Amino acid sequence: MSTFIHENFLLNNPTAVELYHTVAKNMSIYDYHCHLSPKDIAENRKFNNITELWLEGDHYKWRAMRAHGIDEKYITGDADPKDKFAAWAKTVPYTLGNALYHWTHIELKKYFGIEELLNEDSWESIWNTCNELLQQDNYSVREIIKRSNVKVIGTTDDPTDDLQYHEQIASLPDFHVKVVPSFRPDKGLEINKETFIPFVEALEKAVDKPLSSYEAYIQALIDRVHYFHEKGCRISDHGLSDIPFASFEESELEGIYQSGLSGSQVNVEDEKKFKTAILFALAKAYKERDWAMQIHFGAIRNNNTKMFQKLGADAGFDSISDQGEVARPLNALLDALEMRDSLPRTILYNLNPVYNELFGTTIQNFQTNEAGIAGRIQFGSGWWFNDTKPGMIRQLTALADQGLLMHFVGMLTDSRSFISYSRHEYFRRILCNFVGAWVESGEIPNDPALLQKLVENICFNNAKNYFAIEVK
Numbered sequence: 001m002s003t004f005i006h007e008n009f010l011l012n013n014p015t016a017v018e019l020y021h022t023v024a025k026n027m028s029i030y031d032y033h034c035h036l037s038p039k040d041i042a043e044n045r046k047f048n049n050i051t052e053l054w055l056e057g058d059h060y061k062w063r064a065m066r067a068h069g070i071d072e073k074y075i076t077g078d079a080d081p082k083d084k085f086a087a088w089a090k091t092v093p094y095t096l097g098n099a100l101y102h103w104t105h106i107e108l109k110k111y112f113g114i115e116e117l118l119n120e121d122s123w124e125s126i127w128n129t130c131n132e133l134l135q136q137d138n139y140s141v142r143e144i145i146k147r148s149n150v151k152v153i154g155t156t157d158d159p160t161d162d163l164q165y166h167e168q169i170a171s172l173p174d175f176h177v178k179v180v181p182s183f184r185p186d187k188g189l190e191i192n193k194e195t196f197i198p199f200v201e202a203l204e205k206a207v208d209k210p211l212s213s214y215e216a217y218i219q220a221l222i223d224r225v226h227y228f229h230e231k232g233c234r235i236s237d238h239g240l241s242d243i244p245f246a247s248f249e250e251s252e253l254e255g256i257y258q259s260g261l262s263g264s265q266v267n268v269e270d271e272k273k274f275k276t277a278i279l280f281a282l283a284k285a286y287k288e289r290d291w292a293m294q295i296h297f298g299a300i301r302n303n304n305t306k307m308f309q310k311l312g313a314d315a316g317f318d319s320i321s322d323q324g325e326v327a328r329p330l331n332a333l334l335d336a337l338e339m340r341d342s343l344p345r346t347i348l349y350n351l352n353p354v355y356n357e358l359f360g361t362t363i364q365n366f367q368t369n370e371a372g373i374a375g376r377i378q379f380g381s382g383w384w385f386n387d388t389k390p391g392m393i394r395q396l397t398a399l400a401d402q403g404l405l406m407h408f409v410g411m412l413t414d415s416r417s418f419i420s421y422s423r424h425e426y427f428r429r430i431l432c433n434f435v436g437a438w439v440e441s442g443e444i445p446n447d448p449a450l451l452q453k454l455v456e457n458i459c460f461n462n463a464k465n466y467f468a469i470e471v472k
Contacts, residue, residue, distance in 0.1 A: 003115040005105050010389070010429040015446065016436030023455045024428040029421055030463035030471070032154040032235060033182065033294060033412040038165035040418070041153075041179055045141045050130035051081035054107075055088060057416040059316035064100055065091050066316070076311055082127060089123030099388040099426075106422040111144070141418055142175050148421040150177055151471050152463075154235050154412075157181040159188065159224040160202040163231045170232065180469060182294075183228045183236040185282065188221060189275045191260035200261065214257035218281050225285045234468045236286055237294040241301070241321060244279070245329035245336070246272035253277050279333065284342035290468045293344045296383060298323060298351030320352050320385055327358055334366045334377070345373060345466065347409065349380035353394050360402030375407030375466065383414065387423065392430050409466050410458045428459055 011017045037045075047053040055061055055075075062075050065087060073079045074087035095101040108114040112130050116122050133139055138147065145153070157163065161181070169179045187199035204211050207220045225236075246269055256270045266274070286293050300321035302308040307317050330348075337343035343366060350359045356379075363377040379399045382391035399405055411427035413420045435454060438444045464471055 003109075004117060005109045005115065009106075010426075011433055011436070013433065013436045013440045015439040015451070016429075016433040019436060019451060019455050020429055020432040023452050024432055024459050025425075026149070027428075027456065027459045029148060029150045029424050030152045030410070030460050030467075031150055031413050031421070031424070032152060032409070032463055032467060033156070033237065033414055034153060034420075035156050035414065035416045036153060036418065037416070038155050038157075038163075038169065038179065038181075040141050041145070042165040042168040044143075046139065047134050049081050049085070050127060050134065051085045051088075053134065053419065054417065055084055057314075059314060059318075060100060061088060061091075062316040064095055064098065068094050076315065085127050086120075086123050089118050089126070090120045092118045093120075102389075102426060103420075103422060106426060107419050110422050110425065111419050142172075142177075144418050145177055145421075146175075148419075150421060151460075152178045152180070152467075152469060154180055154182045156184050156237055157228075157233075158202075159183060159185050159221065159228070160199070160206040162206075163228070166231055176472070178232075178469060178471060180235070181228055181231060181233045183225060183233055183291075184239070185221060185236070185278075186239050189238070189240075189278050191256070191274050192265055192271055196260055197263060212261075214254045217257060218278070221278070221282065222285050225282065225289070229289050229291075232469075234290070235292050235294065236282065237296065238279070239296045239299070241297075241299060242323055243295075243297060243326060243329040243333060244272045244275035245332045246276050248273035248277055276333070276336075280337065280340065280342060283337050283344055284340065287342055287344035291344055292347060292467055294347045294349065294380070296349045296351070296380075298355070299384070323352060323355070326355055327362065330359075330362055331365060334362070338366055345376055345378075347378040347380045349383040351383055351385060353386060353391065356394055356398035357402060360398040364403055373466075375404065375409065375462065378407075378409050378466075379403065380409075381411050381427070387414065387427075389426075389430055392427060393434060396431070396434055406454055406457055407462060408458050409463045410460070424459075428455075431455065431458060 008017055011020055065075050068091040070087045070091060074084050092101065092104055104118060108118065112133055114126055114129060116126065118126055137143065163181050166179060166181050169175065187195045190196055200211055200217065203220050207223050209216065209220065211217045211220055252273060256266055256274045259266045283293060298321050299318050301318045302313055303319060304317040307315060334343060348359055348363060350356060359379050363379050366377045369376045382395040385391065386395060396405065399408060411424050413423050415423065432455065435451060439446050439451070
């Protein structure tokens with residue numbers, strides 16, 4: 001009887017098996033967007049137990065545990081780590097049909113050599129085995145990264161960060177993985193949120209100047225773009241609940257900024273004007289420096305007020321938004337940037353799959369460019385609630401239908417876990433099976449060189465060529 005996670009897991013046709021094992025399996029990983037801790041990498045953290053490694057900050061698992069009726073004490077509370085792991089293990093059998101079930105067992109096999117299914121009967125022996133292995137030197141953070149065959153890691157960083165840990169990582173003599181910061185200025189756009197004034201105050205300290213005017217504020221953000229660039233950053237990231245676009249006069253922006261500084265709520269139209277103006281200025285700075293701009297779009301966050309007050313953000317109470325109008329502001333924003341010669345390489349991530357074809361057609365409107373960049377505007381991989389098997393297939397299908405799959409920059413982890421590189425394996429298996437099914441049905445030719453190029457491009461080569469980051 002074969003194990004659950006066997007060598008041909010998710011590979012359901014001969015072409016898929018061939019493509020995965022001869023092309024995709026051993027390719028390096030270019031993880032251009034994640035939420036890993038630069039501090040943990042710089043300090044080469046070792047985890048005391050599997051709970052720290054697996055459950056710390058993982059809101060995917062937290063949501064499943066809550067759905068299974070687990071008390072919050074064993075999720076984000078002060079319960080003993082062993083008891084938290086037991087609670088997760090008891091939840092795992094109930095995740096059948098969820099990507100969590102696959103991820104869990106791929107990670108157990110890939111990093112710990114464990115092929116036994118995790119459940120309430122097996123959890124204690126698995127707990128002991130994992131913890132024994134975690135004490136070994138080759139289970140430190142940097143060793144896990146190296147063993148995962150990772151070449152590039154793009155972390156997610158606030159504009160006010162001094163990036164000291166990135167400097168430390170870059171100076172390590174025996175660690176040759178590129179760990180680069182990504183510029184994430186979300187707090188600086190959200191003028192109506194309580195985080196705006198603290199962000200302005202932190203930015204003042206970072207640039208050592210008062211930011212009493214809109215002009216000074218914009219210049220400070222650009223100064224931080226330059227600072228990040230000097231530290232190796234070549235990618236920005238924006239998490240937007242919806243796509244903002246509104247026409248504005250420059251003379252309006254000072255008043256809007258002053259309202260935000262005073263703590264007053266600005267109206268919806270003025271908020272759109274402010275966000276549009278900030279995006280215009282930043283996108284111009286990105287393009288001048290040959291950065292790629294990422295836009296993650298479509299989450300409605302912190303929906304459970306009681307739990308937000310107790311735990312704060314990123315605790316597992318976010319979901320897919322139904323948006324409203326999408327096509328007009330998205331096209332208008334990209335068009336306005338193009339008209340200003342300020343549209344950089346751009347990756348759009350859509351959280352609501354209803355809009356997949358909308359995104360697929362929109363990116364094709366703006367592929368024209370003088371630099372001859374293939375896939376200049378990208379439809380990003382299945383994001384968050386869509387980095388599942390059905391979600392990945394929907395995204396791949398929409399992209400192939402409406403654009404050029406051959407130029408897709410591929411998968412990323414978007415994770416806080418150092419063993420989530422298994423998501424690249426998961427994606428590669430799904431990709432090979434997806435392409436293999438086309439071959440087996442006669443929809444595309446069984447041309448080994450052409451198929452190899454497609455898979456290699458998506459797994460690594462396109463990302464390597466797309467981002468302005470030197471990789472050996």
